[in-house]
Amino acid sequence: MENMNLSKLITEKEIQKRIKEIGASLTDRFRDKEVVAVCVLKGSFMFYSDLIRAIDTEVICDFFGVSSYQNSMHSSGEVKLTLDLSTSLEGKHVLLVEDIVDTGLTMNYLQHMLQTRKPASITSISLLHKPAAKKVDCQLDEVGFEIKDNFVVGYGLDYQGYYRNLPYIAEVGNIN
Numbered sequence: 001m002e003n004m005n006l007s008k009l010i011t012e013k014e015i016q017k018r019i020k021e022i023g024a025s026l027t028d029r030f031r032d033k034e035v036v037a038v039c040v041l042k043g044s045f046m047f048y049s050d051l052i053r054a055i056d057t058e059v060i061c062d063f064f065g066v067s068s069y070q071n072s073m074h075s076s077g078e079v080k081l082t083l084d085l086s087t088s089l090e091g092k093h094v095l096l097v098e099d100i101v102d103t104g105l106t107m108n109y110l111q112h113m114l115q116t117r118k119p120a121s122i123t124s125i126s127l128l129h130k131p132a133a134k135k136v137d138c139q140l141d142e143v144g145f146e147i148k149d150n151f152v153v154g155y156g157l158d159y160q161g162y163y164r165n166l167p168y169i170a171e172v173g174n175i176n
């Protein structure tokens with residue numbers, strides 16, 4: 001693995017505090033509704049698992065696999081579905097959980113695809129958002145943290161498969 005210069009951007013404590021706030025607002029929104037919480041693999045697995053435990057109402061869990069970066073630090077501009085859901089979304093309220101919205105391409109693609117499955121509603125959440133990197137419009141109902149247009153790793157986000165297990169978010173500096 002190359003030597004990466006990491007600087008901590010968002011601490012574990014800040015992440016967990018924000019998740020509790022988002023969880024409380026989702027609990028109110030989804031009470032007494034039939035909800036499917038969709039995890040977008042791989043990057044959002046850690047955020048998703050903390051977030052669903054902060055939602056105090058019943059949810060069905062399901063998983064989407066998408067790939068857009070393919071081992072680089074720049075979006076390939078092409079979204080590939082690697083794993084589909086196993087639950088029908090018809091008439092259900094969907095909670096779409098992403099790790100990060102960068103160009104907006106992946107979120108836009110997922111929202112259009114989910115819409116064709118006739119859900120009652122789609123609520124889109126992303127832990128991180130880079131407003132300066134936006135290329136495509138997408139609806140975001142709730143964002144954990146807005147960050148600058150720098151590559152980040154940790155808390156589910158990787159570089160070439162590494163760093164997903166960091167409990168915090170770090171910015172990547174020089175690559176030697």
Ligand code: 5GP
Nearest residue numbers: 043075101102103104105106151152157158
């Ligand atoms: P978008 O389609 O919005 O350009 O990018 C979305 C996907 O690209 C995210 O789900 C994530 O997998 C990846 N991505 C975007 N920015 C970053 C980043 O700063 N770090 C990492 N590790 N992945 C990113």
